[in-house]
Amino acid sequence: MSAPVLEFEDAGLSFGPRRLWSGLSLRVEPGEFVAVLGANGSGKTSLVRAILGLQRLSSGRIRLVGSPPRRGSDDIGYVPQQRRIDPLTPMRARDIVGQGLDGHRWGLGRQAGRAARVRAALESVDAAAFADLPIGLLSGGEQQRVRIAQALVADPGLLLCDEPLLSLDLRSQRTITALVDRRRREKGTAVVFVTHEINPVLPYVDRVLYLADGRFRVGSVEEVFTSTTMSELYGVPVEVVRINGRILVAGIPQADEAHHHENGAVSGARRG
Numbered sequence: 001m002s003a004p005v006l007e008f009e010d011a012g013l014s015f016g017p018r019r020l021w022s023g024l025s026l027r028v029e030p031g032e033f034v035a036v037l038g039a040n041g042s043g044k045t046s047l048v049r050a051i052l053g054l055q056r057l058s059s060g061r062i063r064l065v066g067s068p069p070r071r072g073s074d075d076i077g078y079v080p081q082q083r084r085i086d087p088l089t090p091m092r093a094r095d096i097v098g099q100g101l102d103g104h105r106w107g108l109g110r111q112a113g114r115a116a117r118v119r120a121a122l123e124s125v126d127a128a129a130f131a132d133l134p135i136g137l138l139s140g141g142e143q144q145r146v147r148i149a150q151a152l153v154a155d156p157g158l159l160l161c162d163e164p165l166l167s168l169d170l171r172s173q174r175t176i177t178a179l180v181d182r183r184r185r186e187k188g189t190a191v192v193f194v195t196h197e198i199n200p201v202l203p204y205v206d207r208v209l210y211l212a213d214g215r216f217r218v219g220s221v222e223e224v225f226t227s228t229t230m231s232e233l234y235g236v237p238v239e240v241v242r243i244n245g246r247i248l249v250a251g252i253p254q255a256d257e258a259h260h261h262e263n264g265a266v267s268g269a270r271r272g
């Protein structure tokens with residue numbers, strides 16, 4: 001078996017008396033697509049911060065290509081939560097992608113080599129056509145493709161995405177998820193993809209890490225998205241049904257119908 005790109009060993013994180021998760025063991029292999037789901041406040045972003053070396057664990061350890069996480073690691077391409085960029089931002093798409101090389105081993109190379117890398121990264125997300133456009137003038141979905149190109153330009157072993165689909169329409173969601181899938185298939189890049197909505201990633205996910213109420217479950221979609229597992233995780237009856245290939249989850253405590261259920265799906269929850 002190949003060495004894991006990312007490994008959690010009996011990892012735990014608590015803030016004071018509040019336990020987000022503990023006893024988490026997980027190996028993410030090259031090319032694997034792992035979706036991280038859970039209610040608001042369940043600890044998804046804290047998990048991302050721990051992988052980035054920005055948050056110390058309370059127990060256990062994380063290994064990234066065999067080493068402890070550290071800030072600015074070459075091994076991670078990070079896509080932060082989607083947010084609109086100011087239309088007046090003067091940078092071009094290619095400048096944004098080039099920032100992904102700053103501080104990396106590729107960043108100091110010849111200018112021609114750098115330009116070729118940036119071009120290849122933009123092509124890999126089908127964004128070459130807007131390389132010279134100001135980033136602020138692109139649509140939300142186009143901006144997100146540029147962010148993914150920035151994350152991939154230094155050729156990391158792990159693509160770490162924190163809710164990259166937020167505020168994107170269904171078509172853009174499909175484009176982004178398909179591009180991420182293509183990358184991991186072609187280059188073996190492992191993917192950890194935080195999302196509150198399983199349906200957009202359903203065709204691609206190998207495993208799910210679902211966080212809830214200090215508990216978690218790791219497994220295939222079929223293993224995690226069952227009424228039994230979800231009811232155990234939340235400690236109340238939760239119903240999971242499949243309709244037309246989509247997963248609907250009903251009964252998560254204090255679900256905020258308005259906040260998280262775009263596309264008609266019910267799979268998130270907001271805890272007050």
Ligand SMILES: Nc1ncnc2c1ncn2[C@@H]1O[C@H](COP(=O)(O)OP(=O)(O)OP(=O)(O)O)[C@@H](O)[C@H]1O
Pocket residue numbers: 015020038039040041042043044045046047
């Ligand atoms: N540095 C910190 N100190 C104390 N509590 C923290 C700290 N960071 C996060 N928390 C708490 O830990 C919990 C989990 O936060 P986190 O942002 O990881 O959740 P999340 O699953 O990403 O939520 P959301 O879906 O709303 O983004 C929250 O209750 C948060 O207030």
